Amino acid sequence: MAAAAPPHTDHKLGTPILDQPQLQAGGGTAAVTEKARTLDHISxxxxxxxxxxxxxxxxxxxxxxxxxxxxxxxxxxxxxxxxxxxxxxxxxxxxxxxxxxxxxSVMRPPPPLDDTYPISNYFISSSHNTYLTGNQLSSESSVDAYKNASVLLRGCRCVEVDVWDGEPPSSSSSEDEDETAAPKPKKEKKEKLGLRKRLELRFGRKGSPPPEDQSKPAAASSNQSPDQGADMRIEPWRSNVSTRAEPRVLHGYTLTKDITFRAVCATIRDYAFVTSDLPLIVSLEVHTCPEQQEIMVEIMREYWRGMLVDLPLDSSQNSEEIALPILRDLRKKILVKVKRAHKHPGAADAKPSTLQAPSGEPQRSSSVVSTSTSSSEELPDGTKKPPAPKAKISEALAKLGIYTGGYSFKSLDQPEAKIPTHIFSLSENTLMEVHETQPAALFKHNKHFFMRAYPKGLRLKSSNLNPSRFWRAGVQIVALNWQRWDGGMMQNEAMFAGTAGWVLKPEGYRSTSDEATQKTAIAHHNLDLSIEFLAGQDIPMPPEEDDPKDFKPYVKVELHVEKHEERNAQPIPGGGKSKGGEFKQKTETYRSQNPNFGGEIIKFEGIQGVTEELTFVRYVLSALSSSFSNCNR
Incomplete structure (x- = not known):
């Protein structure tokens, strides 16, 4: 279950706090939606x-x-x-x-899903740093975050896994090693170290190549040829699982706690298709050495057998001409999103290889490709977070990105942008810049190819970007911090509520449309909206409040509507950072957990630029420092 925030601090972080978090939706149909929508009494x-x-x-x-x-x-x-x-x-x-x-319920059920379009024609309910239970800097990692407290049982269809090198299990019989081991720094000295130093103590050598003498095997097999020396650094596939180092999952260069990659894969296996049979995308952020990547492939094949898409549906297509399949053909399948090699000069002239089924036991591979990772970020104490090391992705791991192969974004004109199965991942700030400088090219790209948006690194408290702004640009995968219950997550629930986590884009946004820009892709209307409030029932009081007489709730209503600057690719006021609605009103304040609003009416009149499919109404029930939200399309 998501960790609760301490009183008087951040009530949105780590919520909703429930014994059964699967009762709360977030981006699709929750595991027990029907129960969550019923009442056991009427006030x-x-x-x-x-x-x-x-x-x-x-x-x-x-x-x-x-x-x-x-x-x-x-x-x-x-x-x-x-x-x-x-x-x-x-x-x-x-x-x-x-x-x-x-x-x-006043909410109409979503229309039946048309699953006959290529998979880039859908918006997908997505999570960022799924494994975390709270803030981005020091919270716990947990497999429960994948299961119920955060995502899979609440309808998410794209989860993120940050994978780092593991450490060999400690041996209870190594008493001599324990006695001769270097003493750990005393606690009082460690506390005096700055944040950067503490991060370096914990992660300074993780992911770094081992020293030369440690990278060589103790003995070579009799059938090894001299030119296979580099290949021998990769561990044998069937080494003893109880004694070998295995990959772990955590937010690198932070104080967050880790969990094993094996445990994450087991949880995904057990809960991937409980609430939805539509495909699940597992987005891998890889910081491991090639040896550990081979173990990652082994574990994924073992745990996701029968679900993992590790070959094209059409085996006759080569790796750079594979067409995206239609959604229907991927039901109950797991897609891996992982980096591939960038195309090099002359690569276009080379004949692409055809992906073949693995023969027998997976083969070790010395072929690796370099991929760039995110740049350094500023930490709270003013120091810079060290940049994540460049991971070398093994050929075996890269090949699992059949329909979601990641490439570092340079421009919309780079050669990889024409590969049908590519996917670019851009931070919110970069995407805003691209939208302002190349709106038509961005919209055209996203009608045919995958793109993923993720929160900027300085959102340390797991706050969220405004997802509707990126959906309106055609971005399919907008990754949100499900650890935080805020305006961004409210819009995500409004987009995907009652669905299986995949929503077909409006007609003008699909690959079959000739519309050239966001401005013309969908009809815009003027809106007059009137909302009548009758009564509230059993409203929970904030954690710090214990006297119902001092409890004064009210309802705030926000409209999330496309701004004309956004529609015309102009800089958005405030840099687009606000998650609040463009239009806001609120009711009177009442002193009761069961307030009688008496039919109070709130009106919004003459609102321009409204698109029915991509406009959201958010209701925020507030009292003192606490708020309880809902959002509707």
């Missing part, structure tokens, strides 16, 4: 309003008759006639029972 305030509504409806439709009941359900509720099951005689008690069920 007196609500009962009065429902009685008034019942009298009005019964007068117009006569709910005591089958014909009148069916007409009301279909015409006014836009519900299925199956909801007749909640009514016995059309009485007020039946009416109450209906509204306590999930069937009476």
């Amino acid at each position: 007196d305030n609500f009962s009065k309003y429902l009685k008034s509504a019942y009298d009005d409806v019964n007068k117009r439709y006569d709910l005591t008759t089958k014909e009148g009941l069916a007409k009301w359900l279909v015409t006014e509720q836009q519900a299925s006639q199956d909801d007749v099951q909640f009514f016995k005689d059309g009485s007020f008690d039946d009416f109450i029972r209906y509204y306590m069920s999930g069937s009476a």
Whole structure:
């Protein structure tokens, strides 16, 4: 379960705090959505309003008759006639029972998913640094973050795994080594070290190549040829799992705690398709040496057998001409997103190799490719976070990126941008710059090819970017910090609520469209919106509040609408950093956990530039320093 924030600090970080976090959605259909949408009682305030509504409806439709009941359900509720099951005689008690069920929700179910388009034609519910349970600098890593507290049981379809070199398990029989080991720094001295020094103590040599004398094997096999010396640095595939070093998962160069890559793969295996049978993308951020990468491949093949896409669906296509498959053909499949080699001069003239099925036991490979990683970032104490080392991706690992092969982004014109299965990952700041300088090229790229946006490194408290701004640019994978319940996550839930985590883009955003820009790809309208508030029920008080008489809740309403600067590729005021809605209003404040809003009406009139599919209404129930949010499309 996500870690709770200490009182009086950050109530959004590590929430929602629930015994069953899978009750809370976040980016798709939660594991027990139906239970989460039901009520076990109705307050007196609500009962009065429902009685008034019942009298009005019964007068117009006569709910005591089958014909009148069916007409009301279909015409006014836009519900299925199956909801007749909640009514016995059309009485007020039946009416109450209906509204306590999930069937009476004001939210319409999403339309049936058309799964016949290539997979780049969908928005995908996505997570950033999935393994963390709190902030980006010092929180725990946990497999539960993949399972229920953060993502898989809440509908996420793209998870991130940062993988680093592991350490051999300690041996209880090595008493002599323990006695001769160098003493650890005393605690009081360690506390005096700066953050940078503490990070270097923990990570300074992780991922660095071993010294020359340690990189050579103790003995070579009799059938080894002299030119295979470099290849011998890779461990044998079937070494003893209990004694070998295995990769681990953590946020590198921070104080976050680690978990094993094996445990993460086991959790993904068990929970990947509990709430959705649509494909799961596992985004690997690799910082391991080639030897550890071979172990990564071994573990993924072992745990995801039958689910892992490790060969093209069409085996006759070569590696650089593979077409993206349609969504339907990848149900219950795991796709690996991992870096590939950049194309070098003359590579286009070379005949691409055809991917073949592995024969028997996986083969060790000395072929590696270099990939660049993120640059250094500033830490809270003003020092610079060391840049992550350049990982050399082994051929065996790179080949697993069948339909989601990553390349370092340089420009939209680089050779790799034409490979059908490529994917560029850009930070929010870089993407904003590209949108302002090359809006048409960016929109065209994202109609046909994958792109991923992720939060900038300085979001240490796991805050989120504004996802709708990037969806409107056609970005399919907008990775969010699910550890934090804020405006960004609210929009993510609004986009994917009730879905299986994949949402078909609006027609003008698809690869079949001739629309050239974001401005013309979708119809824009003027909006007049009126919202009436009746009552609230059982609103939980903030952690620091214990007297209901001092509890003063109110509701804030925000509209997340495309700005005209965004539509015209101009610099967005404030740099686009705000996650708040462009239009905001709030109700009066009431002193009660069961407030009676008395039919208070909030109006938004003459709002321009509204696109129905990509505009969101967010409701924030606030009281003192606490807030509880919901967001709708």
